[in-house]
Amino acid sequence: MSGLRMTVAVQAVLGALLQQPDTELYGLEIVKASGLEPGTIYPILQRLRGTGWVSDRWEDPEPAHTEGRPPRRYYRLTTEGRARAVHTLQRSRNRSGLSRLLTPPGSPVGPPPEAGPA
């Protein structure tokens, strides 16, 4: 698992990112989707980034300045991270049913296409 402890909070963040796997989400969107606090999700996102599950990028300053706010930092699951997240959440659901609470209906959680070794 690349040193990544799969806590409930980590699963919540993964579940939030999997809700729109093709869309980049910024911090507050992940906060809303996961129900966690910003102070909690930042270290998790940092760990996910360190293990290569998540990629990030800073928003272009121009639109941010037009809207009069600081630039956002956007996150999205990498291809590898997406497969692993799906696999991990599926396994957790099978194990405890916890992911039913964490993953909203209709999210693309299912068996990973190619679940490589963690």
Add this chain to the structure above:
Amino acid sequence: MSTQWRENGGGGMVDGIAGGVVGSIAGGVVGSIAGGIVGNLVVDLVVDVVGDGSIGGPGFSGVAVLIGVLGGVMVGLLVATFVTFVGVVGGVAIGSVRRRLRSWRAPSCLSSTPAPGPHAQSWPGVSSQWKENAVIGGVVGGVVGGFVLVWVGSIDEVFGGFVGGVVGGIIGILGGVVIVVGGGALGGGSLGSDIGGILGSDIGGILGSYAGSFFGSYVGIFIVGILVAIVIHVICVVGGVLSGVRRRLRNRQVPTYVSSAPAPRPRAQGRPGMSCQWRENAVMGGIFGAFGAFCAVVGLGYGVGVIDGVVGGVVGGVVGSIIGSIVGGEVVIGGGVIGGVLGGGAEGVEGALSGVLGGVMCGVGVVGVVGVVQLVSTGGVGQRLRGGQAPSGLNSAPAPKSLQWVRALLPGDEGTAWFSEVTSYLAEAPDEQIRRRYVRGFRRAAPQLIWTSWTQYLSASTRRELS
């Protein structure tokens, strides 16, 4: 006009007007000073060379005209240079120093990259900036008053210069750098001239003052007004270009944001598209500067031709500036009406018209100077308008200092990146309560964050060394 112009909803127009109207006050001030000082010079010359009551010959009138024109141009250029230098360079320097000081006070972090968001967000407010301007304005007013005092020399004009300096200082406390320069010099020149004429009690002095004021103002102001307009235009354009260059350079320094790279260094909030704005301001400033100079030629040039009208206009402008500092744009009406009443009381219809014109021009100039000072120091009057257009729910308050120690304890660029993201969260927090909750959350998670960041950082460093 660009899209930025439209998005700003007229803020640029306000900036343009503000930037341009400085031509009005500068032209007016210069003309008044030229008229007043040259008048005094003519008085002294007449009294010393020709004697009381001996003036009026055609030959001497020509000399007076030449002296008036030359003196007006030279003094006008001097004052115009000083006004623009103090107003523009001083304002920029103050803003820059303040920003640097604020950045300097921030705790250093392990990264050498300066902290982005919070400093930009805590861009100095208008009120604190104005306090500094007022202090500097008072000093400059005193200096200008003293300059007039030493220059003019004789006891009556010393008194006039002293009064002018005091008036300039008071206006400076109310207004700002350029107002003080204008007010001090204006007060010193015209009051000195007036008081000199009255205390001297000789017909030669009065006639000399009339002649010097008349020719000095009509001819000297015209030339000086055009020069001032050109100088202001050049300054605006150069300033705009330099701002654009700096902006491009800054943007070029921004790295590609991958991984833990810090957030793009944001500019001050509420100042979107500053370089474009400056270019537009430069254009509009040039247009309105030329217009202002024309107004100065027509209005103040006519006004200073009648000395009582000048007094009325100056007093109207001073009172109007006080009114304007309280109620805003009504300064034009206030200055005009009061100037007209005072001028009218002294010289009938002609004096009233002169006073109204002088007062209106002084009032417009004061409004313009206010706008210019704000334009230079805080990004313009339009910033207020643009601030009102900010999307609802945005919180422009900077990240609290209680989180900065966390940034200092994070490794490498991680602290800067973390702080930028914290700033982003807090800026978009819907209300103050949630914002405080976020801050508490970040503070609670700090130990874990520091641990995680350092373990990742060290393991990454070890991997790099091994490979």
